[in-house]
Amino acid sequence: MTEEKIEYWRNPIVPEMELSTASFQHFEFAQHVHLDYHIGVVTQGGQKYQHKGESYHLSKGCISTLNPDEAHNGQSVEEEGYQANVMSIPITYINQITSELSIREQFFSSPLxxxxxxxQAFLHLHKNLTSPHAKQAQLQIETSLMAFTTELFERYGSVKKLSHQQHALSSQQVVDIKSQFHDEMHNVFQLDDLAASVGLSKFQFLRQFKAATGMTPHAYLKRVRLEYAKKALAKGEAVIDIALQVGFFDQSHLNKAFKQAFLITPSHFQKRVI
Structure with missing residues (x-):
């Protein structure tokens, strides 16, 4: 690995969030701070850095969680260099999450x-956020980002809980949301709109829907789409037409989701059942 480079992205789902991938061999980060929360992993090699007088080694399987305004540096552990993916999450987004969790103070207790x-969840989320199809998968990405951020703070954050009464998602509202997914599966659903329709914040809706159904809204909708796709395939409809009818933005995405769920491609399934 010889090329020193960083590539950057921004995603309209969280406009202030910065995403990057980097390859370094000899480049070293001098002592510096960030204005946002910096979450990172390495995909090849390893990075070492100093943080508050302690040395840390970021390797595969680890996750780096740096709070705003905490000084640190960074350099490769090995002569061959390293590759890293980073997500810079704005304080305003974290404040929203921690408010919904009834957390008064939010910071990570350890940088590693x-x-x-x-x-693995970070790599999957980072890939989705930097995908050219991210906008079409907004419900999935918002759900994954909230779940990932929440898990980080619940597992590694130093927090103080506040008591907070929340409006509950009723059984009828759950039924209504499910019916909407069945009736309008071809539509692109927005987490904001779904939450607003039942008088909840995005975070409250996500948690309460999962508590009520055992699945996130995205996971439930995806399964509904796949079940209807199976029925259409059994009737002999064209795979490309089915993909659009049930809400996948092209045939390849239906193929991937279908095989992941049923261990067979849509075309092979169709040949078996007709």
């Missing part, structure tokens, strides 16, 4: 944690 599950 061993968390293979969150390492």
């Amino acid at each position: 944690s061993w968390a293979p599950d969150l390492h």
Whole structure:
């Protein structure tokens, strides 16, 4: 690895959030601070850095959680260099999440944690946020980002809880949301709109829907789409037409989701059942 570079993205789903991928071999970060929360992982090699007088080694399976205004540096552990993915989350977004969690103070207690599950979740989320199809997958991405950020703070944050009474999602409202997914599965749903329709914040709606159904809104909607796709395939309809009818933005995305769920491609399934 010889090329030193950083590539940046922004996603309209969280306009102030900065996303980056980097490859470094000899470049070293001097002592510096950030204005936002910096979450990062390495995908190759390792990075070492100094933080409040302690040395840390960021390797695969670990996740770096740096609070705003905390000084640190950074350099490669190995001569071959390292690759890293970083997500810079604005304070305003974190404040929204922690407010919904009834947290009075929010900061990470350590700049580095061993968390293979969150390492993988971060990579998947980062990939989705930097995808050219991100806008079409907004419900999925918003759900994943909220769940990931919440898990980070609940697992590694130093927090003080406040008591807070929340409006509950009623059984009828759950039924109404499900019916909307069934009746309008071809539509692009926005988490803001779904939450507003039942008088909840996005975060409250996400948590309460999952508590009521055992699935996130995105996961439920995706499964509904796949179930209807199976029925259409059994009737002999064209795969590309089915993809659009049930809400996937092209045939390849239906193929990927279908195989992940049923271990067979839509075309192979159709041949088996007709």
